[in-house]
Amino acid sequence: MTSDARALRDAFGAFLTGVTVVTAVDDTGSPIGFTANSFTSVSLDPPLLLVCLAKTSRNYAALTGAKGFGVNILSEGQKDVSNAFARPVEDRFAAVQWQRGPFGSPVFAGVAAWFDCAMHAVVDAGDHVILLGRVEAFDNSGKTGLGYARGGYFTPALAEKSLLASAECLFLGTVAVRNGEILLVEDGKGGWTLPFVEKAEGDGMEVLERHVAETAGLTLTTGLLYSVYEDTQTGRQHVVYRAELGQGAVRNGRFFPIQAPPVAEIADSAVRDIVKRYGAESTLGNFGVYFGNQEKGRVHAVAAKG
Missing domain, CATH: 3.90.79.10 (Nucleoside Triphosphate Pyrophosphohydrolase)
Structure with missing residues (x-):
């Protein structure tokens, strides 16, 4: 690389973001999920959003092969949920109340909002892939979202x-x-x-x-x-x-x-x-x-x- 990877990551971390947990169901029917702040809305018509997934992620095969995925925007009181899904915890889903969304992906209780999406496209992007989701169902609780910047919550x-x-x-x-x-x-x-x-x-x-x-x-x-x-x-x-x-x-x-x-x-x-x-x-x-x-x-x- 022409630049220091750690320094570049720190520079990216200056951008204040929200915190989400991206979820799906693997080929055995078990729920999977990971914490992500690389999330953004894309389009209202059609209703599209995106998240980014590292190719080195243990969820890579399951996510890229899934029929859809969920995005849970964590509320300001859900730091423990963020931490649980960011670490190699054996049963991450024990840290949160959840259910299957209308399209089948796990959606959480107590979040600021959730989106249950069909997989619209998987786009190659260097050492990541971009998962484009078409929103099939969503809910908006009115709670304030949890923020993240420079390695810390706010x-x-x-x-x-x-x-x-x-x-x-x-x-x-x-x-x-x-x-x-x-x-x-x-x-x-x-x-x-x-x-x-x-x-x-x-x-x-x-x-x-x-x-x-x-x-x-x-x-x-x-x-x-x-x-x-x-x-x-x-x-x-x-x-x-x-x-x-x-x-x-x-x-x-x-x-x-x-x-x-x-x-x-x-x-x-x-x-x-x-x-x-x-x-x-x-x-x-x-x-x-x-x-x-x-x-x-x-x-x-x-x-x-x-």
Whole structure:
């Protein structure tokens, strides 16, 4: 090789991923499975996904010869399941509750989501093969997925708690919606932005709800985490949540259709991207969590039932 394999592997490990367990049934009818983070969606029409499998894997013959396979996206409380299927444990399936999916592959209880797939294609790819699966059945629990980067696990919840506790200059914001519309407030420069409030030491989530109540005159029911980013120009950290607004007339601010916000009048690029992403994701009912800065980062998929 022209590059150091270990160094290359470490560089690949900088990419934050989810954690899955890929499953199938061997020619004796016994369940097999292994932990994998080389998973991605491919197509909605037809519904395709892929995983990568090393040619040296003891599951290689069984997986490449199977009629299909399952992908179980582990939830943030399933590190033990990930570890069990990553090691040469004699009975890996004793570590998890499972059943046969509609197409026959083992699917797990308590996961963020699972997919039961027919084998669509096996593509040679160097020292791996790419398994392309056509989704025959799936389930979406709404739980947050388990993350992995640089050899360690992480969860959005832990990242959120750490940031809330340690950031010196932290602003809480909200994508607040009601009846298909999003609330935007004046940014003081003739444009629009999301509602934000600076969090003082000792403040909790109630400071955001109180801020919206005092400024907009509406009750705010805070939901799930939606975006965590640093503005590198100001050094300010931002944590943005999805939320629902109560009924009543808005005192300050204005409602805009979620699918037609005034993006040209939103000067802050990070806020503009949040508003645009929310509009796109709301059409499918599947929302992610962004981690990064105002210019670049990554959206981590979070399964959520509409």
